[in-house]
Amino acid sequence: MGDAEAVESYSNVLSGVVKLTKGLSDGRQQIVGLQFAPDFLGRPFKSESAIDAEAATEVSLCSFPRTVIERMMKASPGLEHRLLKQTLNELDEAREWMLALGRKTASERVASFLLMIARNIDPAADPAARSASFDLPLTRADIADFLGLTIETVSRQLTRLRASDVIRIENNRHVTVDDLGRLEQRCGD
Amino acid sequence: MGDAEAVESYSNVLSGVVKLTKGLSDGRQQIVGLQFAPDFLGRPFKSESAIDAEAATEVSLCSFPRTVIERMMKASPGLEHRLLKQTLNELDEAREWMLALGRKTASERVASFLLMIARNIDPAADPAARSASFDLPLTRADIADFLGLTIETVSRQLTRLRASDVIRIENNRHVTVDDLGRLEQRCGD
DNA sequence: CGCGCGATTGAGTGAGCTCAAGCCTCGTGG
């Protein structure tokens, strides 16, 4: 629990959000993944591939040393199967964001981000619900690092969404979307 | 073999390069992965996630129906293990490109692309070799779709690399890099 | 109160896009 860098071991995210980041030598940074409960955390079969894990919010983890998990995986094929499924899902998500980073405009990226968060965090996880309300798990700086934009651009796009009555924002963090359909229309796909 | 869209089955890429693409409704497109021999091709446990597979070059495949592979995977844990390893590698690659798409400049992206291709294609797969020579498996349009740029920008950056004597180009397709170190310096990381 | 941190807002700049023209190579048909 807290914001330590938990590498060299496997963990299960019990609550909170963990960000996975990659950086360039001159300080530019990109968030390459967000892990929500109850995701796994860690990179089997390899000496951590230059990815840093950092808590984005208060986080509670359940972690094991590397060797233990690797032994468990050999013993129980079910575990490996579950890990494969999660990895495939992460790959799908990564590719979804490659599309956003490579081809979407700033406003489409922000809309897509809000929609993704809404779907992951909104407590009333009713997929049919046409509205959502949630706290952003990331600061503007983190959102910018996730979307490949600057803080200022993120802020301006949020302001525009608010001005268009697509979202409401309270305390800089809490977002309410009355009509998710209107948000979806702004995602570009 | 050829350039058909091979979905709904699993395949092994025997030779050539397959591009995985995602598109937006208005036609914008992004290449989200390249599969070289001897990669797997296909998406287990899911009804193909809005990703299209298309041959980038002449390709030869060895493919099986979905059901067969899924049965084989249940029978042999070794297969599932191998699939997990490849999937983890693809995830690493996808994240590498998220960094490029989100944070690298056009010239850094082109340099990174050339380096990636050199490492995958150069016949003399000697990792210690400090030079490489290879045919680009993609057209300028495909490179642009992979790097989140336009054809024109890709072309201009290649011209700049050529003008700086980092690469030589023959027939628009064949690239020679005399000093890979100089190319690496232009990747940003 | 005053400081620090995160966020917003404004003004000006520039990297990469759009639009447009021209080049090169190769295949096809006269």
Next chain:
DNA sequence: CCACGAGGCTTGAGCTCACTCAATCGCGCG
């Protein structure tokens, strides 16, 4: 054998979206 056209690539000119730099705001905390 050459003319022609198509497709892929390059180059140029101008524009625009997102970036940079800078000022300001608001809030929480010592």
